[in-house]
Amino acid sequence: MPPKKNEGSKKKPAVSEGDHEEITVAEILSKTIVGVILLALLYQFYVYIQVSIVAVPALPKFDLNVWWGPNNTKVQDSSIRPYRIVLSDSMQENLRRKFEAYRRATRIKSLNETSEYGINSEVLGQIFAHWQFKYNYREQSKYLNKYSHFKTNVQGLDIHFMRVTPQPTTENVKVLPLLLLHGWPSSVRDFYDIIPLLTTPRSGHDFVFEVIAPSLPGFTYSQGAVRPGLTTYQMAIIIRNLMEKIGVKQFFIHGEDIGSTIGSHIATIFPKQVLGFHTNTPVNLSKLAQLTLFFGAIFPTYTAGDLADKIYPLNDKFNYFLEEFGYLHLQSTKPDTLGIALQDSPLGLGAYIIEKYLLFTNPNNKINQDGGLSTFDKSALIDNVLMYWSTASITTSLRLYKESINNYDTEESLARIPTIVPTWGLRTKYDVIQQPDFILRWKYPNLIGITNLDVGGHYATFEKPNEVADDIFKAVKHFLTKTK
């Protein structure tokens, strides 16, 4: 301790080899206090970064039997009932009447030939004309029933699913269960073209798939919850319980859009039941991933490698999100208000849903005069719209966005907890969110491979079934080799 000298201490001239001052106790104290405060603040910041961003939290304990249906029906119903999709005469008659009224009503012409103000009126006119004059309800409903549909009650909700067993195979071809999970505003309709590809044995592969494709709770044929809280990880639990109920203990998963988030949650919460996870929306939704991409903007090529020009410049990407994610903003805050109009107007619903398919398949469709419509089978797009329309389920599907915001903390925690499940990502050319491999590995340390497709967009399972089926076979072949 330096000698006390409260009085008469004068600064001596500093000499070359360093300052030498006499210091008072008060000075020591004040410096110590400042130091301690700074250290405490630094520690606080460190703790915040650790706890809120970096640390891997423990897996929350989930109640696997939350009841989402009305309380007065709290009876376990063990039946698994066959189901048929019906496009009823009365619904068709109702649509005809609505279309008549729409034809007589004032229709708004777009201000230019692009879809910059929303779906172009010419594109909408083509959809309307097809729906009104060319869409064949009888044929399409026959087509929609080509696979076996079922309903069964899980946690109080009637859950719809398709189950498609493969063609009879020779002895040395294994049948592997594959859970297909659709997103928003999609439905099981997205899987109609890929299912035959997955259920048909192919040379060079000693396995084939049995497909189970449920409708998410609140989406089309599956009932929605009667109380708040049915967010993605609760859907993951419902889907896993559905698989238990139909006797499939272990399975592979392929997911897209929200279906990928739900598949990822199943892989995280029930890793022993998931043999492999394939996704064509490979993203890590943790804060750490977002912050890394944000600060990575300083060295884009270092951060993102070949993906640099799909992720950066940040400003362009930010503007793109601002421009395209208005629907997400409204659905996350006022789903019920928006739903009233969408559920009452078939064309309004069609425009709202089909716009997403057009814009997220290829951003250039926004400035194309035809909006990209010609690259799609219009009847297929309308099938999907009709699935929401005939079940009056758009509002319950929109609510998922609100639930995700309401339960953001847990959703984000789950995004930080790595899963040991073997994973394979399929990156399409035009997908909305793209992330480099090293960020995906934080969530999926067992990332067996990534395929970079130079075609396709966000709804690739629907748009590019051949490419996606090929990739699923490839991924599962790798999964099986690894686990042997």
Place this chain on the structure above:
Amino acid sequence: MPPKKNEGSKKKPAVSEGDHEEITVAEILSKTIVGVILLALLYQFYVYIQVSIVAVPALPKFDLNVWWGPNNTKVQDSSIRPYRIVLSDSMQENLRRKFEAYRRATRIKSLNETSEYGINSEVLGQIFAHWQFKYNYREQSKYLNKYSHFKTNVQGLDIHFMRVTPQPTTENVKVLPLLLLHGWPSSVRDFYDIIPLLTTPRSGHDFVFEVIAPSLPGFTYSQGAVRPGLTTYQMAIIIRNLMEKIGVKQFFIHGEDIGSTIGSHIATIFPKQVLGFHTNTPVNLSKLAQLTLFFGAIFPTYTAGDLADKIYPLNDKFNYFLEEFGYLHLQSTKPDTLGIALQDSPLGLGAYIIEKYLLFTNPNNKINQDGGLSTFDKSALIDNVLMYWSTASITTSLRLYKESINNYDTEESLARIPTIVPTWGLRTKYDVIQQPDFILRWKYPNLIGITNLDVGGHYATFEKPNEVADDIFKAVKHFLTKTK
């Protein structure tokens, strides 16, 4: 210049009165370069702040005759035609059929008793029941025609307006023209209760108003543009030209919501024609105002005074905006897509519009079981919805948000250019955006007064006509004293 010494220069021990070193030319050069670069950067930053945020730009030169209608009708039509609001039998019949279909359709029940997921189903049920069973089309259309309506063509668009002359007055009561400007999703319906208060002479005031209330272009009875670009300052020009056309050279303005923005633009672009500007949405929309409020969060009471708890904490306010401004986000990006459903579903449109009135009148209405509906005259709310419905104009009204974003730079420039017009602000208790006086004065240096009302919300002209009328009389009395 210090002597050159490239070789053998050694640092001497520093002495007490200051360092004394020998310095090489290279060191001088490098320090100079760094200094110059730093100065240049600082200057750049200063220029950026000056030019983009602080400086008052010159008033842009506007073409006052932009043609917004179809090119093939480019003929000046000088007529001013009387107009009658008609709620036609065929429209009523169409609504009855739509309501029938709606009654038979699956309706979605809210997950709880609040409006947290959007408008509550019980509240919507009440609106629907009133519209279907109690709303009297005959009586209401008689009521809507109680004032004189006109249409006239301005810049290619048929513009609707009401013109209400005061009761005959004694000689010493002057009649002052007052332009009333509505906002979104409002219409001239908002002014029905305040008009008699403004056109009736009152004791202690030697003036009374003649009211001119136009429908904004693209809103209800006024035609929308056929090409992009009709943003708020272009509307300001159209409204000013309308006033010219009907022979009113100088006038007072009262504006609300977007109508206030447009009124402010008229006062900025045509200051000599505006005798005084009264607004119950007193805001400065410049970047400087927003940045000041942002950094002012460090000293909230110093920045905002009595308004501190309405503006801060910033985090709460930000979350509130995030929660409530989803509609704004979607309308600013995809107005046409959203419009298709709203224009096809009367209930959807009603819910979308009335929700704004409920939530922006009092934020607590969100958690009230009745949503605040009982504080409104339901028929009046439905009148307003019907004005949009019967004119199929919701889409063209939504487009204004897109145009505002597309023309943000000029809009922001105008927000920075002060107007000499005498101004008076009315701050209601629950208005969405609140700003302290000193920030308002940047835009309105001639701010004669501010009234702080302890009732009312964003649509005060409709909700609190007595208080607003009192304030307009008070403000104009001050304006007149000042200009004497």
